[in-house]
Amino acid sequence: MKWLFSACLLLLVNLAHAEQFVRSHALVMHGAPALAADFAHLPYVNPNAPKQGSITHEAQGTFDTFNPFIVKGNPAAGVGQIYDTLLSANQDEAFALYGLLAETIDLPADRSWVRFNLRPQARFHDGEPVTADDVVFTFNLLMEQGAPFYRAYYGSVKSVKAESKLSVRFDFVDGSNRELPLILGQLPILPKHFWQQHDFAKADLTLPLGSGPYQISEYDTGRSVSYSLVKDYWGKDLAINRGRYNIATINYEYYRDSSVALEAFKAGRIDYRLETSAKDWATAYTGPMFDSGKVHTDVLKNENPQGMQGFVFNTRREMFKSRDIRKAIGLLFDFEWTNEQLFYGAYKRTESYFAASELAATGLPEGAELALLSPFKEQLPKELFTTPFSLDKTRGDGNVRPQMREALALLKGAGWQLDKGKLVNAQGQQMHIEFLLYQKSFERIVLPYTRNLQKIGISTEIRLVDVSQYVNRVQSFDFDMVVGSFGQSSSPGNEQRDFWGSKAADHVGSRNIIGIKDPVIDQLIEAVIAADDRDALIAATRALDRVLLWSYYVVPQWHLNAWRVAYWDKLKRPARNPKYGIGLDSWWVE
Structure with a gap:
C-alpha cells in the first residue's frame, strides 16, 4: 500500500503544479463568443451558395512581388487569399476569432500564454501537413525578416515553442496584453519546407505556397493576376468556411487612374467596385445598365469605427x-x-x-x-x-x-511672419509645403x-x-x-x-x-x-x-458610415451583410 500512497501523492503534486487553462473553439476580446462550438455556419452567409463563375476587381498602380510580408516591392492585390490563419473572424462580432488551422485554443485566466492545437487534416497546397513547426518558423521569420510592423505587433511575445507536431505555445512577457492571443490567431502560416528553399527577403515573383482557399493561377506582371479556388481545399467543409469562398476565379486588373477603372466597370470589364468618390457616386452611375437593373448600386451601412x-x-x-x-x-x-x-x-x-x-x-x-x-x-x-x-x-x-487671422497669429507666435506677401522664418526662408499624391x-x-x-x-x-x-x-x-x-x-x-x-x-x-x-x-x-x-x-x-x-x-x-458598392447583376449577395464588413467572400455568381 505504501507504493500506492506515494503514487497518489506524486499525482497530487503534479496536478498542483499543472497550469490551469480553458480550452475553447474561439477567442474573444471581452465576454464570451456568440457562436457555440457546434455552430453550422456564420450567420450572414448563404450555406447553399454555388461555387462557380468569376469576378474581376480593379487594382491601382502596379505590382512586382507576391510577398506581402516584407517592406520591399509592391505586392499583388489579393495575394493574402492564398494563406490560412490560425483563427478566422466572425464579422458580426467586434473582435471574435474562431478556429481555422487551429481546432482549439488553450488560454489561462491571466492570459500569460496561449496554445493553438492544429487540425490534423490541415494541408498546404502541395499536400504537406500544416504543423506546429510551420507556426514557429512563420513567427520567427516575420520577426526577423518581415516588415517592422510585425516586431511592434508581436513585441510582447517572449517565446514560441512547438510542444508536439500539432500543438504550439506562445509565452508572453506578462499577461497585460489581453489582445495578444487574438493577434496571434490572425497569423498567416507559411510553409517551412518551401521557404527554406527560397529567399524570403527578396521581393520577386516567386509563386508562394499557401494553405488557403485560393492559389495563384495566372498573372501578367504589373497588369493582372488571377486566383483559382482550390478544388481539394482542406478547409472547405469547416463551419467557419461554409458559404464562403464561392467564386471559382478571382481576377485583379490594374489601372493607373481610378477614372479609367470606372469606365472599365461601366463597360463590363470590372464586375465589382467600391466607390470612394462622392462626386462619382452622385453623377457617374447613370445610364441604361443602371436603369435596367443590370448593375446594382447599394449603400451598405456598417457599425465600424471610421478611424x-x-x-x-x-x-x-x-x-x-x-x-x-x-x-x-x-x-x-x-x-x-x-x-x-x-x-x-x-x-x-x-x-x-x-x-x-x-x-x-x-x-x-x-x-x-x-x-x-x-x-x-x-x-x-x-x-x-x-x-x-x-x-x-x-x-x-x-x-x-x-481662420487666416487666427492662423497668422499662431504662426507669428511660432517665429514666422509675413514679409512682402511671403511667410518667412527668422532666416528669411519662406515656408514651403509639398503635398505628395498618387491619385x-x-x-x-x-x-x-x-x-x-x-x-x-x-x-x-x-x-x-x-x-x-x-x-x-x-x-x-x-x-x-x-x-x-x-x-x-x-x-x-x-x-x-x-x-x-x-x-x-x-x-x-x-x-x-x-x-x-x-x-x-x-x-x-x-x-x-x-x-x-x-x-x-x-x-x-x-x-x-x-x-x-x-x-x-x-x-x-471626412467619413461616411457606409460602403458604396456597385456590381453587375451576375453577382449575388446574402440577405444581409455582416455588422463590421462587406462580407464579399460570401457573395457568389449566378
Missing part, C-alpha cells in the same frame, strides 16, 4: 515640430465649402481617431479617462482639461478670413486648400507620382504632407503601437508616418492594450484619442 483620414504632417520636418504651426495650417482647410461644392454634402467632418463609435473622445475627460490623463497634466495642453475638442467651422462660402482625382480637393495657404504667404506644391514612387517615399518618410488614413476596429490594441508609438517612428516602413515620439502617448497606448474589460478599453481609447486630437498631427478630413 481617421486626413492631411498628415511629417513631424520629422523642422517646421512641423510645432503644435501651433500644425494647428494653424489645419485652420485653412475649408471642409464646409469642400463638402458642399465637391462632395454634394455627402460627408461628415471627422473629429476623432475613432469616429462614429463609443471609443471617440467627447465633451471633457471624466471618470476613468480623467484618472488616466491627470498624471500627465503638466505635459498636456491646458485646454485638453477645460475645453471640449472641436474643429473650426467656416461659413462654407469660401471666405476664410477669420490624380485628389488634386481637385487639395487645390482649394493650397490656395488658402498661399493667401497667408505659404508656398505650396502638389507632387503627383506613381504608386511605386509614392510607397517608397512614404515608407522612407520623404514627404511634407500626404493624405493618410488610420483604420480602426471596435477593439483597438497592438496596432496602436505601430500607428503612434515612439519605437515605430524611426522604423522604415512603419505606419507611424507622422513620426510621433511622445512618452504620454506611449503610456496611453499600453493602457489600451492592457485594458481588462470593455469599460477600461473605452476609457483608455478615449484618453488616447483626446491627446492625439489636441496634438494636431493631422488635418482631419
Whole structure:
C-alpha cells in the first residue's frame, strides 16, 4: 500500500503544479463568443451558395512581388487569399476569432500564454501537413525578416515553442496584453519546407505556397493576376468556411487612374467596385445598365469605427515640430465649402481617431479617462482639461478670413511672419509645403486648400507620382504632407503601437508616418492594450484619442458610415451583410 500512497501523492503534486487553462473553439476580446462550438455556419452567409463563375476587381498602380510580408516591392492585390490563419473572424462580432488551422485554443485566466492545437487534416497546397513547426518558423521569420510592423505587433511575445507536431505555445512577457492571443490567431502560416528553399527577403515573383482557399493561377506582371479556388481545399467543409469562398476565379486588373477603372466597370470589364468618390457616386452611375437593373448600386451601412483620414504632417520636418504651426495650417482647410461644392454634402467632418463609435473622445475627460490623463497634466495642453475638442467651422462660402487671422497669429507666435506677401522664418526662408499624391482625382480637393495657404504667404506644391514612387517615399518618410488614413476596429490594441508609438517612428516602413515620439502617448497606448474589460478599453481609447486630437498631427478630413458598392447583376449577395464588413467572400455568381 505504501507504493500506492506515494503514487497518489506524486499525482497530487503534479496536478498542483499543472497550469490551469480553458480550452475553447474561439477567442474573444471581452465576454464570451456568440457562436457555440457546434455552430453550422456564420450567420450572414448563404450555406447553399454555388461555387462557380468569376469576378474581376480593379487594382491601382502596379505590382512586382507576391510577398506581402516584407517592406520591399509592391505586392499583388489579393495575394493574402492564398494563406490560412490560425483563427478566422466572425464579422458580426467586434473582435471574435474562431478556429481555422487551429481546432482549439488553450488560454489561462491571466492570459500569460496561449496554445493553438492544429487540425490534423490541415494541408498546404502541395499536400504537406500544416504543423506546429510551420507556426514557429512563420513567427520567427516575420520577426526577423518581415516588415517592422510585425516586431511592434508581436513585441510582447517572449517565446514560441512547438510542444508536439500539432500543438504550439506562445509565452508572453506578462499577461497585460489581453489582445495578444487574438493577434496571434490572425497569423498567416507559411510553409517551412518551401521557404527554406527560397529567399524570403527578396521581393520577386516567386509563386508562394499557401494553405488557403485560393492559389495563384495566372498573372501578367504589373497588369493582372488571377486566383483559382482550390478544388481539394482542406478547409472547405469547416463551419467557419461554409458559404464562403464561392467564386471559382478571382481576377485583379490594374489601372493607373481610378477614372479609367470606372469606365472599365461601366463597360463590363470590372464586375465589382467600391466607390470612394462622392462626386462619382452622385453623377457617374447613370445610364441604361443602371436603369435596367443590370448593375446594382447599394449603400451598405456598417457599425465600424471610421478611424481617421486626413492631411498628415511629417513631424520629422523642422517646421512641423510645432503644435501651433500644425494647428494653424489645419485652420485653412475649408471642409464646409469642400463638402458642399465637391462632395454634394455627402460627408461628415471627422473629429476623432475613432469616429462614429463609443471609443471617440467627447465633451471633457471624466471618470476613468480623467484618472488616466491627470498624471500627465503638466505635459498636456491646458485646454485638453477645460475645453471640449472641436474643429473650426467656416461659413462654407469660401471666405476664410477669420481662420487666416487666427492662423497668422499662431504662426507669428511660432517665429514666422509675413514679409512682402511671403511667410518667412527668422532666416528669411519662406515656408514651403509639398503635398505628395498618387491619385490624380485628389488634386481637385487639395487645390482649394493650397490656395488658402498661399493667401497667408505659404508656398505650396502638389507632387503627383506613381504608386511605386509614392510607397517608397512614404515608407522612407520623404514627404511634407500626404493624405493618410488610420483604420480602426471596435477593439483597438497592438496596432496602436505601430500607428503612434515612439519605437515605430524611426522604423522604415512603419505606419507611424507622422513620426510621433511622445512618452504620454506611449503610456496611453499600453493602457489600451492592457485594458481588462470593455469599460477600461473605452476609457483608455478615449484618453488616447483626446491627446492625439489636441496634438494636431493631422488635418482631419471626412467619413461616411457606409460602403458604396456597385456590381453587375451576375453577382449575388446574402440577405444581409455582416455588422463590421462587406462580407464579399460570401457573395457568389449566378
